[in-house]
Amino acid sequence: MSTATATLDAAAAKSVARRRENWASTRTYISAAIILIWCLIPFYWMIVTAFRDVGYTFDPTPFFTHVTWDNFTTVFSENLGNHFARNLLNSLIVAGVTTIVALLFGVFAAYALARLEFRFKFLVLGFVLGASMFPGVAIVTPLFQLFTNLGWIGTYQALIIPNISFVLPLTVYTLTSFFREMPWELEEAARIDGCTQGQAFRKVIMPLAAPAVFTTAILAFIGAWNEFLIASQLSNANTATVTVAIASFAGAQPHQEPYTAVMAAGTVVTIPLVILVLVFQRKIVAGLTAGAVK
Amino acid sequence: MSTQAQPVSRRGGKTPAAGPQNKEVGEDRKRKTQGRAAALLIIPSMIVLAIVIVYPVINAIIMSFQKDQGLNPVTGTFVAGGFAGLGNYIHWLFQQCNTPSGPAACPAGTLGSQFWSATGTTFLLTVITVALETVIGFWMAVIMSRAFRGRSALRAAVLVPWAIPTAVTAKLWFFIFAFDGIANTLFHTSILWTGSEWPARSAIIIADVWKTTPFMALLILAGLQIIPAEVYEAAKVDGASAWQRFTQITLPLVRPALMVAILFRTLDALRMFDLPFIMTGGANGTTTLSILVINQIRVGFNSAAALSTITFLIIFIVAFIFVRFLGANAVASASGTGKAKIK
Numbered sequence A: 001m002s003t004a005t006a007t008l009d010a011a012a013a014k015s016v017a018r019r020r021e022n023w024a025s026t027r028t029y030i031s032a033a034i035i036l037i038w039c040l041i042p043f044y045w046m047i048v049t050a051f052r053d054v055g056y057t058f059d060p061t062p063f064f065t066h067v068t069w070d071n072f073t074t075v076f077s078e079n080l081g082n083h084f085a086r087n088l089l090n091s092l093i094v095a096g097v098t099t100i101v102a103l104l105f106g107v108f109a110a111y112a113l114a115r116l117e118f119r120f121k122f123l124v125l126g127f128v129l130g131a132s133m134f135p136g137v138a139i140v141t142p143l144f145q146l147f148t149n150l151g152w153i154g155t156y157q158a159l160i161i162p163n164i165s166f167v168l169p170l171t172v173y174t175l176t177s178f179f180r181e182m183p184w185e186l187e188e189a190a191r192i193d194g195c196t197q198g199q200a201f202r203k204v205i206m207p208l209a210a211p212a213v214f215t216t217a218i219l220a221f222i223g224a225w226n227e228f229l230i231a232s233q234l235s236n237a238n239t240a241t242v243t244v245a246i247a248s249f250a251g252a253q254p255h256q257e258p259y260t261a262v263m264a265a266g267t268v269v270t271i272p273l274v275i276l277v278l279v280f281q282r283k284i285v286a287g288l289t290a291g292a293v294k
Numbered sequence B: 001m002s003t004q005a006q007p008v009s010r011r012g013g014k015t016p017a018a019g020p021q022n023k024e025v026g027e028d029r030k031r032k033t034q035g036r037a038a039a040l041l042i043i044p045s046m047i048v049l050a051i052v053i054v055y056p057v058i059n060a061i062i063m064s065f066q067k068d069q070g071l072n073p074v075t076g077t078f079v080a081g082g083f084a085g086l087g088n089y090i091h092w093l094f095q096q097c098n099t100p101s102g103p104a105a106c107p108a109g110t111l112g113s114q115f116w117s118a119t120g121t122t123f124l125l126t127v128i129t130v131a132l133e134t135v136i137g138f139w140m141a142v143i144m145s146r147a148f149r150g151r152s153a154l155r156a157a158v159l160v161p162w163a164i165p166t167a168v169t170a171k172l173w174f175f176i177f178a179f180d181g182i183a184n185t186l187f188h189t190s191i192l193w194t195g196s197e198w199p200a201r202s203a204i205i206i207a208d209v210w211k212t213t214p215f216m217a218l219l220i221l222a223g224l225q226i227i228p229a230e231v232y233e234a235a236k237v238d239g240a241s242a243w244q245r246f247t248q249i250t251l252p253l254v255r256p257a258l259m260v261a262i263l264f265r266t267l268d269a270l271r272m273f274d275l276p277f278i279m280t281g282g283a284n285g286t287t288t289l290s291i292l293v294i295n296q297i298r299v300g301f302n303s304a305a306a307l308s309t310i311t312f313l314i315i316f317i318v319a320f321i322f323v324r325f326l327g328a329n330a331v332a333s334a335s336g337t338g339k340a341k342i343k
Helices: A002-050 A070-075 A084-115 A121-132 A137-150 A157-180 A185-192 A197-225 A229-234 A242-247 A259-279 A281-289 B020-064 B087-093 B111-145 B151-163 B166-176 B182-186 B197-226 B229-237 B242-270 B274-279 B289-297 B301-325 B330-334 B338-342
Strands: B096-099 B102-105
Touching (some): A002 A259, A002 B111, A002 B151, A002 B166, A070 A259, A084 A121, A084 A157, A084 A197, A084 A259, A084 B020, A121 B020, A137 B020, A137 B289, A157 A197, A157 A229, A197 A259, A197 A281, A229 B289, A242 A259, A242 B274, A259 A281, A259 B166, A281 B197, B020 B301, B087 B096, B087 B301, B111 B151, B111 B197, B111 B242, B151 B197, B166 B197, B166 B274, B197 B274, B242 B301
Antiparallel strands (some): B096 B102
């Protein structure tokens, strides 16, 4: 009899535990759904509005209604004074060159910081970290005067040079944490197996380091692509980047905020980034959090 | 694997014979040769950073002690420029302007009268956004750390607000908070969101929380994942409640990562510019220090340089307080010494 109650008790306890577990997992799913909706709804709303006829700008219907491509035509309409194709090219050049320069310098510094023993390492890391936290306005003011005197306002270097001030530290910092985690013993193993130093570097280290460098390049590019403060002060009509253009957009009706066109421009600028982020999600998360905890 | 444990010379040189003394000599020599290589690798980056950061900052400090040339907007007299002493700093810190009858309090509405209100706004927005982002980010991180189907989809979705350029985020929320916009429609309100102080600030705070909480959540999540599951199992066996496990295990163990995340976000929020600049143009009590500097640049850049130097110092002091008194040691965790603390 006592054994029977014991099994009954055990069964009851098990079912209570299972019910509790089910409830916990339901709660997790509800929370996850809330987070998902909160993060994606505003983005979804931007795309819906981008495809909506301008006459229905404030229509609260949550689906795609009154669908049109007109807003995208407005965005690229030179007649209305928008030079969005030019702005896209400008952003591509500025962000691209910034990323390449930062990586060219950053890879070597990060290798030394991750792999070599030397004095002042702590100091160098502190300096790099401090530089990445540096307020943009503190360098924009003197650079505004300097570039005005040099006649550089409206040139690409006037945007690329200040961008490097925050992209290079980010690059060094992220790459250092990545490089520290790499299995460098493999290089030695390849040497023992008869590789020359060059071969060991090409065949073992490069394939291992490539994902880290690539992820860092994505982070650097997104950072430079999204920059607004520096570009808003040091560019002119010729070099205005997309973020600057979006902040001061012209629509078909004068003196009226062209919401649908702005949302269309925002969609054009954002979609490539979102695709990049969704494809490389795992790597980007690793890159963002590298160094912060490890 | 630490570098010390590796064979000494990578060019195939002789490995020093075993024995404590020789080993020490080897370590010392290694440090020296590696030091030379490290210098070669690091100096180019340092030179670049010196050109793009140190040089402008020194320039700004020199400029901040110069008078601005041109017409004085208040008195209408011509100012020749020249050495200003602490004039520009006094102008901002004490909100003193030059008038025909000598220095006096800057008239309301001029940039000179806004330093302390901009400082207040900056700190107010920083404290509120960072507090909200920490709490919500922690909750998001806890959810994301659980094992459930669709977890990687959630982690990808969370990155979307982070990836959208802040300028686009500002325009998006400006549209959502438009008078006829979806926010007023959904909640059956008719608030002029950008028309007065607190609605405008709330709109900026909501937009900022939406955009940057995911970043915070991912940093905290990385901290949570370092905590071994066995610790929780052991606590469960010992009969610790969920709340006890959170306060006794999760919080203390995640603290280093959390402090670094809060430090990063605080310093970022203190230089907030894009969102208020685009959403409100700094109107209705949303002028941050960065916006004030930018507005001043075209009026007189020597005075703007003084203000940007003050802003830089404020952020530096906050960072110092964080690292010194709150133990947010980002450098230690970056150089790997934080590891021991976490484990």
